[in-house]
Amino acid sequence: MCKGLSSLPSSCLEKAKEIRVKLSHFAETHHKQKIQDGKMLQDLETLLNNKSGLQAFHVFLRSEFSEENLEFWLACEDYRVSPLNLQKTKAGSIYSQFINPDAPQEVNLDAETREALLTVMDSPCADTFNKAQQRIYALMAKDSFPRFLRSHHCMEAIKAF
Known part of the structure; x- marks a missing residue:
């Protein structure tokens, strides 16, 4: 352990670990959501039922x-x-x-x-x-x-x- 952390009370160290776990869980959940959103665009029916996806598809079709x-x-x-x-x-x-x-x-x-x-x-x-x-x-x-x-x-x- 580095000297800076050893001088902190153990309750602060526990709190920091708790925050790190929560942040890693949030990052993992956000990453999974991004993957699901990417997969969503592989299905036309789902795309047509999603406001943002529908709008992007419409803009694409208009460009063509x-x-x-x-x-x-x-x-x-x-x-x-x-x-x-x-x-x-x-x-x-x-x-x-x-x-x-x-x-x-x-x-x-x-x-x-x-x-x-x-x-x-x-x-x-x-x-x-x-x-x-x-x-x-x-x-x-x-x-x-x-x-x-x-x-x-x-x-x-x-x-x-």
Whole structure:
């Protein structure tokens, strides 16, 4: 023991050890949380349910001029929880914004899914866009999301957690 510490009362030494243990426990917990947050970004569903992650993903997609898929997915999420009296209006808006071949933010859907949507637009229900939303989710998971994971936007999002 160094001379400086030997002159301190044992109660101070015990208190210092106690603080050191607490600090090491805090550092370990913080490190585990950082690892969990990093792993979180390996799952698109979890990312979409995290406000910071969603924002970083949206900024990334905007930088690639491809945010229409995410915006469609978000519009479908909003539609799903909308009151029945608003669903027809919102369905028309989603169709004209994302599905219609002349849509300003047309998403990449196969002809079969597009035709199925067209046939139900007169009487939309809560699950009208489910199949289309699943297809767009799959596209994001296979294409945009892996690129996001390799981007500086992802690294910045991990630092922010």
